[in-house]
Structure formats: structure tokens, C-alpha cells
Amino acid sequence: xxxxxxxxxxxxxxxxxxxxxxxxxxxxxxxxxxxxxxxxxxxxxxxxxxxxxxxxxxxxxxxxxxxxxxxxxxxxxxxxxxxxxxxxxxxxxxxxxxxxxxxxxxxxxxxxxxxxxxxxxxxxxxxxxxxxxxxxxxxxxxxxxxxxxxxxxxxxxxxxxxxxxxxxxxxxxxxxxxxxxxxxxxxxxxxxxxxxxxxxxxxxxxxxxxxxxxxxxxxxxxxxxxxxxxxxxxxxxxxxxxxxxxxxxxxxxxxxxxxxxxxxxxxxxxxxxxxxxxxxxxxxxxxxxxxxxxxxxxxxxxxxxxxxxxxxxxxxxxxxxxxxxxxxx
Numbered sequence: 001x002x003x004x005x006x007x008x009x010x011x012x013x014x015x016x017x018x019x020x021x022x023x024x025x026x027x028x029x030x031x032x033x034x035x036x037x038x039x040x041x042x043x044x045x046x047x048x049x050x051x052x053x054x055x056x057x058x059x060x061x062x063x064x065x066x067x068x069x070x071x072x073x074x075x076x077x078x079x080x081x082x083x084x085x086x087x088x089x090x091x092x093x094x095x096x097x098x099x100x101x102x103x104x105x106x107x108x109x110x111x112x113x114x115x116x117x118x119x120x121x122x123x124x125x126x127x128x129x130x131x132x133x134x135x136x137x138x139x140x141x142x143x144x145x146x147x148x149x150x151x152x153x154x155x156x157x158x159x160x161x162x163x164x165x166x167x168x169x170x171x172x173x174x175x176x177x178x179x180x181x182x183x184x185x186x187x188x189x190x191x192x193x194x195x196x197x198x199x200x201x202x203x204x205x206x207x208x209x210x211x212x213x214x215x216x217x218x219x220x221x222x223x224x225x226x227x228x229x230x231x232x233x234x235x236x237x238x239x240x241x242x243x244x245x246x247x248x249x250x251x252x253x254x255x256x257x258x259x260x261x262x263x264x265x266x267x268x269x270x271x272x273x274x275x276x277x278x279x280x281x282x283x284x285x286x287x288x289x290x291x292x293x294x295x296x297x298x299x300x301x302x303x304x305x306x307x308x309x310x311x312x313x314x315x316x317x318x319x320x321x322x323x324x325x326x327x328x329x
Contacts (some may be wrong), residue, residue: 027321029267030215030274031300031308033293034059034195036117036172037088040281041068041096043290044103047278050294055301056308060107061195062174064142065302067101068119072283074113076142077121079131086120087174089273094150101146105157108167112169113310115170116191125177136171138163154227170311172196176216176229185212195276198229201271202263204318212315216276221259230263232289241283249286256292264300270271274314 035047039061047058065086068076074089077083091097108114118124118135119142142149144164146197147156171186173196186194187210199215206213218227221235228234237243239252260277267273282292301308309317 001267021117026305027263028305028307028317029272029300030314030317031056031264031297031306032059032274032311032314033297033308034061034172034276034278034311035114035281036061036063036174036278036282037121038062038104038117039100041099041103044100045105045280045285046105046290047282048107048112050297051110051112053208054294054308056297056315057111057132058107059113059170059195059310059312060104061170062104062143063088063117063121063174064119064139065090065121065148067104067150068090068142069097072149072211075137075149076119078101078118078122078138079124079127079134081120081122082311094152097146097150098152101152105160105163106165111310113170113312114163114168115172115195115311116168117172119176121174121178124173124174124182125175125179127179127181129181129184129188130265132182136168136185136189136191140168140308143168145225146252152285157274169193170195173272183209183211183213191300193311193315200227202267202275204273205315209226213262214276214311214314216278217263219259219263222255228259229278230260230276232280232282235259235289236284239288246286252285253288253291256289257295260296261299264296268300268306274318 031078063128070090073084169192171191193212202217219230221228
């Protein structure tokens with residue numbers, strides 16, 4: 001009797017409903033937002049405060065020169081440069097460094113990811129593997145001893161040195177310079193992923209040479225929808241030739257938001273390839289690109305089928321998906 005009732009109900013179901021039941025659900029759309037440099041302490045605070053409200057976790061690609069106080073600058077020497085030189089300067093004081101170190105640690109505790117952007121932000125396009133290795137080693141050494149170097153040894157958090165040695169797993173090269181020597185050095189240094197390459201559009205990361213490679217995508221932007229790297233600096237160059245133009249900040253922010261949102265929607269409504277957006281700790285064109293990112297994140301990161309995650313989290317999610325797909329689950 002029960003079987004007869006079940007069969008009659010099953011046969012009465014619309015075929016469209018049966019097809020919908022059989023169709024596998026889409027995976028969550030991943031959005032990865034990262035910051036290069038991670039210097040300005042007011043932007044550390046702004047990003048962390050925003051993340052709590054918007055349900056997003058960021059990846060901060062930290063340049064270690066920014067935790068070296070200016071009086072100590074001579075202790076750092078990048079490949080082919082004099083001691084005490086850095087393309088992005090140094091912290092102006094030990095107090096500034098200490099504040100930045102506190103942000104780094106608190107961000108880590110809040111679930112954000114800290115990754116490496118080298119130290120002096122030099123272009124390593126012509127560097128050897130040994131040159132990259134030296135800079136990567138310096139990055140961990142500087143960060144490991146940063147509390148002591150900034151007269152705050154007693155404030156160094158428990159677990160800090162283990163975090164520096166084992167918890168920093170990703171790397172992005174300054175200027176997105178990616179010679180083959182970089183990837184070999186990354187593998188040797190124990191980095192699990194690189195985020196320095198550029199792809200024609202959003203693409204899933206690929207493993208090559210023992211390092212998982214994420215690529216910042218080209219996305220259509222502006223009236224002519226010309227492709228551009230999904231990064232604030234590239235928008236800054238296109239919009240105002242790299243010269244601050246605050247009078248057009250609203251216009252530029254709207255253009256950036258429209259490009260980010262359209263790129264997100266194409267993946268969300270399509271194959272749900274992760275979307276990556278990169279920014280710097282600089283409010284270019286009076287903060288136009290930060291506002292665009294924050295607007296997008298506020299709109300999408302709390303949706304049930306969206307996850308705004310770090311690169312490390314994205315690696316784990318994508319690997320879980322691959323295992324499930326290969327097992328037929």
C-alpha cells in the first residue's frame with residue numbers, strides 16, 4: 001500500500017521538478033580580496049573593522065620593510081641594492097612598527113591570512129633563485145625578530161615565531177614579476193602557493209612545479225570594456241595616469257565597482273570560478289577602489305552561496321571539491 005502511494009506521488013511530480021532534484025547544486029562562489037604592502041595602520045584598522053561587518057576574510061601580502069623602523073633600516077639589504085634601501089620606505093618609528101605588528105597578529109587571530117610580499121619591494125624579474133631565496137629568508141628573519149627589534153620583546157605574542165615559520169604559506173612578487181627562478185625559490189622556501197601571475201580571465205589555480213599558482217584575472221572595465229588586471233593600481237593608471245584626481249573619485253569608484261560587480265556576476269551566474277581582486281594599502285584616487293571593493297563585499301559576502309575567503313582557505317575548499325568530484329560524491 002505504501003509503495004503504491006509513493007509511486008503515484010512520484011509519477012505526479014512535474015518533470016521539471018524531477019530534473020531540478022537531479023541537477024547537482026552549484027558550489028559556493030569564492031571571492032578572494034587581497035592587499036599588497038599592508039602598511040598604513042589606519043587602513044589595517046579599517047580593513048579589519050569592515051571584515052567583521054561584511055563577513056569577509058582578507059589576505060594581507062606584507063612587506064617586511066614596513067616592520068623595520070627607519071633608524072634600523074641599514075640592517076636590511078636587498079639583492080643588488082645598498083643597505084638601508086627600500087622601494088616602499090620603512091616604518092617611521094618603532095612605535096609605528098609595534099602598532100603594525102599588533103595589527104598583523106590580531107588579523108591572524110581573526111582568521112585573516114598573512115602572506116609574503118618580500119621586504120624591499122624590488123623588481124626581481126632578473127633575479128636568480130639564490131636572490132629570491134635570500135629575500136624570502138630575510139622576510140622570515142625580520143618578521144620573526146620584529147618585536148625584539150622594536151623594543152617590545154615582552155609584548156611578543158606566544159606562538160608568534162611558530163606563526164612566522166609555519167603559518168605564512170603564500171607569496172606575491174612585487175610588480176607581479178614572475179621569472180621561473182621565483183617559483184623554484186618558493187618551493188625551496190616552503191611556500192604552498194603563489195599569487196603573482198595574471199590570467200586572461202578568472203581561472204582556477206593550477207599546481208606546477210610543486211607550487212599552486214593563482215592568477216589575478218583580466219576583467220572588462222570602462223565604456224569600451226577593455227580588459228584590465230583586477231587590481232587598484234592598474235585602474236589608477238588607466239583612470240588618471242597614476243596621478244591623484246580626487247575631483248573624479250566618485251566617477252572612478254563607480255567604474256571600478258561596475259567592473260568588479262560584473263566580473264563577480266559572470267562567475268556567480270556561470271561556472272563559479274573563484275574571483276580575485278587585489279588592492280594596496282593606499283587610497284588611490286581618494287579611496288575610489290577601496291570603496292568599490294567594500295561595496296561589492298557588503299553586497300555579496302553574506303549571501304548563503306558565497307564565501308569571501310583567504311587564499312589559504314580557497315586552496316582547501318578547492319581541494320575538497322576536487323576530491324569529491326574524483327570520488328563521484
